Amino acid sequence: MVPALALNVDGMRKARAMVQRGRSVVLFDPNRLIAAIARSGDRQAFAELFDHFAPRVKGLLMRGGASAELAEEVAQEALLAVWRKAALFDPTKASASTWIATIARNLRIDIARRETRSRLSQVYEILDEEDPERPDDVLSGAEREARVRAAMNHLSPDQYRVVELAFLEGFSHQDVAKRLAIPLGTVKSRLRLALSHLRGRLEDLR
Amino acid sequence: MSVVHRPSDETLAAFAGGQLDEGLAVVVACHVAADRRSRERVHELEAVQGALLDRVEPVPMTAGPPDPEHRTPAGPHDPAGLPTEPEMPAVLRPYGLGPWRPIGIRIAMRRVDVPRAEARVFMLRAGPGIALPHHKHTGFEWTTILSGAYEHEYGRYAAGDFDEADAEHVHTPRVDPVEGCTCIVAMTGGVQLQGWLGRLLQPLVRF
The missing domain is CATH 1.10.10.10 (Winged helix-like DNA-binding domain superfamily/Winged helix DNA-binding domain)
Incomplete structure (x- = not known):
């Protein structure tokens, strides 16, 4: 397997060639997939996003010392949040990776500090909502x-x-x-x- | 609002990474909400995390994708706090606030309840010209000015400014003679307050 580092070349719209059903070659375009979820609840798009991002969110958390269980839970919940919030994703504000990384950050706080009733993720959400657009x-x-x-x-x-x-x-x-x-x-x-x-x-x- | 004093890079990075104690994070959030440059910096540091996500070695999931249809949509926020006053920063909405309590002449304090945070968080409102207690502390004392201004050895701090003091600093802030000052403060560690106002404040800022 090619190491992720070599595979993931830089560039915001990193495209990954994927062979589907042995024939058609499509590019991995997270913005298109998120838009498809927002538009029509496209489950195929969700599955593709999940396959790409869930293992990375899990990997990122585990690299940060989280247990495999916590990392898996955050990754599952993060991708579900992507499904629910797809319509709120604004590709002019951040890349899909950055958007998903901030969702995972908030969920890590929610889940890791569940017993303490942390409200910090709400603070991040309020900051995000209040962000005035100044093009x-x-x-x-x-x-x-x-x-x-x-x-x-x-x-x-x-x-x-x-x-x-x-x-x-x-x-x-x-x-x-x-x-x-x-x-x-x-x-x-x-x-x-x-x-x-x-x-x-x-x-x-x- | 023209902000002059901002958090250090490390503080903003720890904030953007979700790594700050919640009490400290709340005070940083009040500053970030008021300052476009720090907000842009936070966005950059969030983009750093997006890049880290792209570069990390994936770890296979044990379970496949969940069935998204069976999940209830996220509900609206459930702010436990009291209704927010108009001048109150929106980022304080999730938190309960205690009543304003006078702790001296023309000086009042209110608790901000951040459950289980290491830092104690409170708002302080002081009338024009008041000298805030001269004090030393053993941990951090981070302040965001919400309105008015104060001034001390390191400069003038007006609405939106962030005052990041550590144990090395000794403060004797003087409140703006015209506008007064309202600020939000997060404190870790112990604080030693001096003078009569210090003795009044002492029991209030302790755990």
Whole structure:
């Protein structure tokens, strides 16, 4: 099997060739699939989205230290949320991957903090709803995605790893230091540097 | 509203990643709601997570796709809080708010109930010209100004500004002499308040 990293080339509308029923070759286009769900409750589209994204959401959570059970539950619920919220997806604001990643983030909080009755996911939703559209002075989601991916390609492997760990496992420098077996001070400076590189490049690209 | 003071990159990244303590996150959300630049930054950091999702090694699911038709659609929000006052940030809607309680002359405080958060969250309203208690603390003290302004050693903080103080800082904020100030604060760790107002505040900010 081709590693995911090699398969997933950059570009917002990453297209993946899929052979269906041995003959027709279609491109994996999540925006089209989400639109089909919104339009007509297309179950085939849902199955395709599920096959692509559920294992990735599961993989992302497990990479962040979640148990296989929790990761599976979040992935299932995230894809169900995609089904329910398909009509709310706005491809001009974010890519399908980013949209699904934020849905998974919110569900991870809901499910992991179930007993504590966390309301944080509602806070994220309110922020999202209240986001005023300013097409004139705010970059389109597509441009933003392209810039972010370009900027990420310029991180060193060490910086990429520390950013990834911080997002997935939390910003406790102690935990990250333990995971990477590097000193605490190195984690702090590496993360700070990685984030400022990202910001610097994003501003250059703007 | 022109915001001058913003959270650090790390704080916004932890917020965007859903990794902040809920009490701290609420105060960051009040700032993000008021500041377009921080909101754009949060969107960028969310796009970073989208890119991570694309690049991660997939892990096969144990179960196949669920039957979506049998799932009840998501209900509307179930805000447990009281009706929101007009000037209240919408992001506080999910939370219960205590009553305003005077804790001194022209200074009042109200609890924001964030269940099981590590940080204690409260709003503070102070009349024009008041000097807020000089204090030190052992954890974080993050503040978003909701209206009015205050000023201390590190500058002037007006509506929308975010004041990210850690244990190294000692504050003596002075409230704007004309507008007064309303802010929302999240605090972790212990706080040592000094002076008569400090003694009044002490029992209120403790666990």
